[in-house]
Amino acid sequence: MDMDEKDVIESTEEESFAELFEKSNSESTRLRPGSKVEGKVLKIGADWVFLDIGKKGEGVMERKELLDSEGNLTVAEGDTITAWFVGNIRSEMRFTTKMTGGAAANAQLEEAYRSGIPVEGYVVKEIKGGFEVKVGGSRAFCPFSQISLRRAENPAEFVGKNLLFRVAEYGERGRNIVLSHRQILEEEQRAKREALKETLKEGMTVSGTVTRLADFGAFVDLNGVDGLIPISEVGWTRVKHVRDVLSVGDQVSVVIKKIDWESGKISLSLKDTLADPWSTVAEQFPEGSYHTGTVARLAAFGAFVTLASGIDGLLHISKLGKGKRINHPSDVLKEGDTVEVKIDGVDRESRRLSLALAEVSRAAEEEAKSVASFRQQTTSDSKESMGSFGDLLKAKMEEKG
Structure with missing residues (x-):
């Protein structure tokens, strides 16, 4: 083999390797930072968790992300988890369940803002209009309207908690950060609603938890979506106040009367589960x-x-x-x-x-009885009188004879 042939072969091999490398990474490049995936836990190592993300290949995330407050793993090999693509780091597809800040907190928060990756924050205290939240080493703000799906009746219950947030605003190089926990809850609710569309049907009897009382009825959590028991469907008796029958936290069995997925309304009946x-x-x-x-x-x-x-x-x-x-x-x-x-x-x-x-009614009945008794007595007396008169007449006739 001469030098020209060797150069051609080496050049072809280099091109083939480049094509193979590009092909092997083509799936991963389809993922952009912030892309959400469902991944199956393949293996849990000492520091890393390896994920199977289907056709897109395999990825990794830090093991500590899947530990609870006591240091126990919250998943097992074979479980499916939701994760967000961070990027290709040292030829690995890196994923996260949340961003927690750290030395590069501002850079991470800015990336989370652009990519929609959730961040974990600690609710420090209640302030005017909302809450002060610490994310890594940064101070952020969460408005009252963005801490829950509904108006926060007791804001103090959120203070001291670690929650997931979306970065709704990021400005002034990290000096103006606005967070939303509500967006996380809404996304979870949408996912649960989609899953329940396959299982919930009108006429079914299901179990749920009373979450809120109103003048017009009671809201019930059906494993991720809310339904309403109108006050007219609380019981067979006329109910003036729902609180007289139900309390927040009650476990109830209800019948699904109507489902409107477009409007997000589910009408329930407690009455239909009770004997008529x-x-x-x-x-x-x-x-x-x-x-x-x-x-x-x-x-x-x-x-x-x-x-x-x-x-x-x-x-x-x-x-x-x-x-x-x-x-x-x-x-x-x-x-x-x-x-x-x-x-x-x-x-x-x-x-x-x-x-x-x-x-x-009793007076009328007594009166009716008295009248009937009087009539009966009158008739009896009349018959008796007629009998006596007849006897006398008969006796007279006999004397004449």
Whole structure:
């Protein structure tokens, strides 16, 4: 082989190696700093964790990122984790779950701002308009509106905590840093919502935790997404205040009534998981029976009386005056009064009970009994009188004969 042939072969080998090197790195170059990936933990070493990130190849991250506050690993080999691409460092694809600052804190924060990589910060104290947060060696600011998904009812609960943040603003070479924890929570919520789209269906009964109470209902966390129990679906009885039935932190089973993923609204029912009291109303409250109840509310046309949980009947205004005309039920009753009533009518289909005052009904019954007794006695006396007169007439006729 002469020198010219050797030069050609070496030149070809160099070109092939360059092509192979470029090809081997082509996948990694598709990742830009800040790219989010799902990686499988291949091996956990003394200082490094090796990740399989699918077609993009393999990457590494520092082991200490996956330790909890007590120094215990939070993952195991085979687990899948979410990470962000930092860049190619010493021919390795380097990933992180968060940036924590350090000697190059400002440079890292600026990179995190440009790339959208989360940063870990310590909430130092509450200040005007928000919180002072320490990120590495830098002082940053998180507005109240960016610390949680909803308005912070108790800001003090965040002080002293380590949280993940997005760098929303980075200026003046690190002297003006604005953070958002809310963006992290919103991203987590979106991911959970996407996963739940495959599993949550209307009509299902699911478990959740009551997270917030409002005048119009209760919000329930369904493993990452919130649903609302309207006040009308809290129970079979009429509920004035949700707090009378539910408390924050309660574990509840609810039925999914309606899902609107576009608006992010899920309507729930606690009532549908409870036994329907009207299913046995005819047996419990037969027509003509007497019961004691509590005046639940007054309306212009009458008074609603609660006889049992979920069972209300109506005392019409025409039956409240004991024969006299009244202008309003409040003339004779007030909410909370205990009254004895008679079941005048049962309409199970319409879920209605018609009531009458027991006192009036009993008086009417006694009067009816007295009239019936008088009529019976009159008839008996009449028959007896007729019998006596007939006997006398018969005796007279016999004498004449």
